[in-house]
Amino acid sequence: MNIxxxxxxxxxxxxxxxxxxxxxxPADERxxxxxxxxxxxxxxxxxRDDGRLAVYQGFRVQHHLTLGPTKGGTRFAPSVDIGxxxxxxxxxxxxCALAGLPYGGxxxxxxVDPYSLSLRELEGLSRRYMQEMIPFVGPHTDVMAPDMGTxxxxxxxxxxxxxxxxxxxxxxxxxxxxxxxxxxLGRREATGRGVAYLVERAMDRLGxxxxxATAIVQGFGNVGSVxxxxxxxxxxxxxxVADHTACYFDPKGLDVPALLRHAxxxxxxxxxxxxxxxxxxxxxxxxCDILVPAAMERVIDGATAQRLQCRxxxxxxxxxxxPDADAVLQLRPEIFVIPDILxxxxxxxxxxxxxxxxxxxxxxxxxxxxxxxxxxxQRAFVQVLDRAAREKVxxxxxxxxxxxxxxxxxxxxxxxxx
Ligand code: GLU
Numbered sequence: 001m002n003i004x005x006x007x008x009x010x011x012x013x014x015x016x017x018x019x020x021x022x023x024x025x026p027a028d029e030r031x032x033x034x035x036x037x038x039x040x041x042x043x044x045x046x047x048r049d050d051g052r053l054a055v056y057q058g059f060r061v062q063h064h065l066t067l068g069p070t071k072g073g074t075r076f077a078p079s080v081d082i083g084x085x086x087x088x089x090x091x092x093x094x095x096c097a098l099a100g101l102p103y104g105g106x107x108x109x110x111x112v113d114p115y116s117l118s119l120r121e122l123e124g125l126s127r128r129y130m131q132e133m134i135p136f137v138g139p140h141t142d143v144m145a146p147d148m149g150t151x152x153x154x155x156x157x158x159x160x161x162x163x164x165x166x167x168x169x170x171x172x173x174x175x176x177x178x179x180x181x182x183x184x185l186g187r188r189e190a191t192g193r194g195v196a197y198l199v200e201r202a203m204d205r206l207g208x209x210x211x212x213a214t215a216i217v218q219g220f221g222n223v224g225s226v227x228x229x230x231x232x233x234x235x236x237x238x239x240x241v242a243d244h245t246a247c248y249f250d251p252k253g254l255d256v257p258a259l260l261r262h263a264x265x266x267x268x269x270x271x272x273x274x275x276x277x278x279x280x281x282x283x284x285x286x287x288c289d290i291l292v293p294a295a296m297e298r299v300i301d302g303a304t305a306q307r308l309q310c311r312x313x314x315x316x317x318x319x320x321x322x323p324d325a326d327a328v329l330q331l332r333p334e335i336f337v338i339p340d341i342l343x344x345x346x347x348x349x350x351x352x353x354x355x356x357x358x359x360x361x362x363x364x365x366x367x368x369x370x371x372x373x374x375x376x377x378q379r380a381f382v383q384v385l386d387r388a389a390r391e392k393v394x395x396x397x398x399x400x401x402x403x404x405x406x407x408x409x410x411x412x413x414x415x416x417x418x
Contacts, residue, residue: 018323
């Protein structure tokens with residue numbers, strides 16, 4: 001037992017130990033690689049609109065600083081606790097290393113339902129959270145970004161709060177900002193575009209055409225909605241979508257542009273249609289070519305994995321597939337898994353582009369951002385597939401082995417201080 005213990009961190013630890021076994025990492029080196037460098041817990045008092053004072057718990061976990069600053073999103077969700085945040089920080093480390101970014105992993109969060117707050121309350125909470133974190137973050141220490149329940153506006157408030165305390169504008173303190181405040185073109189769409197790009201690479205490998213391929217997307221936030229649009233733009237037929245408010249399915253294919261228009265106005269899927277409503281528990285198990293879990297972690301367990309009827313499992317979310325499910329998928333080679341740390345890496349890759357553009361105050365056009373994004377993903381995809389073939393392991397094992405080995409090598413050559 002330690003402060004991180006819980007279902008999500010236990011999952012990250014189980015995954016890490018299976019990779020450490022594969023890489024023959026001695027027992028005494030493992031804790032140094034797995035356990036976070038720092039974990040910060042803060043209380044964020046906020047005036048509610050009704051005059052009451054509410055206090056929200058906030059966290060930030062910085063996994064390792066071996067390769068450069070830590071990097072990762074900030075999640076506002078009721079499920080947030082320090083164990084979940086730590087697991088997400090560990091996954092960010094392997095993700096950044098796999099993508100070749102000069103970062104360690106971090107993650108932050110506040111235990112709150114952001115949809116229960118007014119805009120004014122959300123601003124108050126965002127500013128107070130950043131203010132509490134000022135002693136622990138910095139453009140060369142730890143750089144935040146959006147995650148579930150946060151968005152460009154929250155990043156603008158974070159950047160403004162940090163800047164007001166510094167007495168100068170420090171755009172490079174967060175990524176995923178609005179373009180008007182030092183954000184990069186293409187960051188908002190980057191994760192979903194990356195998912196669709198990698199799906200197409202996977203379909204190529206399987207010899208399956210994208211045109212007419214069927215897809216199901218769970219999650220309709222920034223990642224899921226852009227993924228659905230990008231898959232449709234590549235010719236796929238999106239049969240099913242879901243968010244935390246509704247689930248829709250149509251064997252003839254959903255009208256993705258209409259869903260996007262509805263979600264842009266309503267802020268959620270609920271209210272789109274009565275006829276197309278579908279059981280969310282059954283969505284992932286419907287037959288399709290491309291299945292994209294793009295919401296929460298641990299939605300595919302061993303039993304669900306047995307019932308999957310897809311050809312490509314593209315993990316837009318972080319940690320959607322449990323180690324039990326992985327064991328099942330090992331025995332189902334007909335399913336091509338694009339593991340999370342590869343599949344959703346487009347977001348942090350373009351965050352890195354945003355950070356370097358801010359540091360240089362030299363901005364790129366969107367075509368350059370997308371071109372560099374796709375090249376970075378292609379490099380990582382080829383590395384993962386080559387390693388999986390060479391070592392006869394799953395794509396997840398190969399991806400994580402590349403990430404863990406890079407961090408381990410850097411720690412070894414840097415040595416232990418003092
Ligand atoms: N929250 C995103 C992720 O999980 C993006 C992190 C970032 O851009 O720093 O990868």
